[in-house]
Amino acid sequence: MALEDLLAKYGLFAAYLGSVFEGDTVMILAGGLARYGLLYWPASWAMGTLGAVTADSLCFYLGCSGRRTKWASRFAVTKHRISGYGPWAITVARLIPGARVASMLFWGANGLAFSRFLLFDVLGCSLWAATFMACGWALAAQVENLLPKVARIEHRLIVLLAGAVITLLAWRLLLRGWRRSRERPSG
Helix, strand or coil, rough: CCHHHHHHHHHHHHHHHHHHHHHHHHHHHHHHHHHHCCHHHHHHHHHHHHHHHHHHHHHHHHHHHCCCCCHHHCCHHHHHHHHHHCCHHHHHHHCCCCCHHHHHHHHHHCCCCHHHHHHHHHHHHHHHHHHHHHHHHHHHHHHHHHHHHHHHCCCCCCCHHHHHHHHHHHHHHHHHHHHHHHHHCCC
16 A cells, blocks of 8 residues: 555544644644645644644543642642633643643633633644644745755765764774773783
């Protein structure tokens, strides 16, 4: 089975599942594949958004389940800092590395209605998916421009890499010989 066939058959499912577990990289890849027509942009964007909403909803639910226990006390300082932004922080949290899970747990633990959470989260996830797919689209264009240049200097790069490996091995052998000569007792 060719790569194109695999992507046609499982690409959208991979975009969904990937955005549940490791979203940024998967959406960048989906954007690059969409540039070459291997994935359909709107469908990939929708599946990425849906996967991100699924992951965020699970974190929100975990926050809800811990509302009366450990989470509420741990978010006291966060509640003070985030109160000025309100639920709009949900929309932005997906774009801030490390803030997404904490934000979803926070809003669940603080009793935000799920319908309100979902409204802001769908907006944030759709913006996130579009942003990272656009990055993938742009990166694919740069790779496309770079490949002919790499092909022209490919042989030089191989010789340079081989020279670096040989130099490194020779250095290690010389260093090992020097250490052994210092360890031998004289006389």
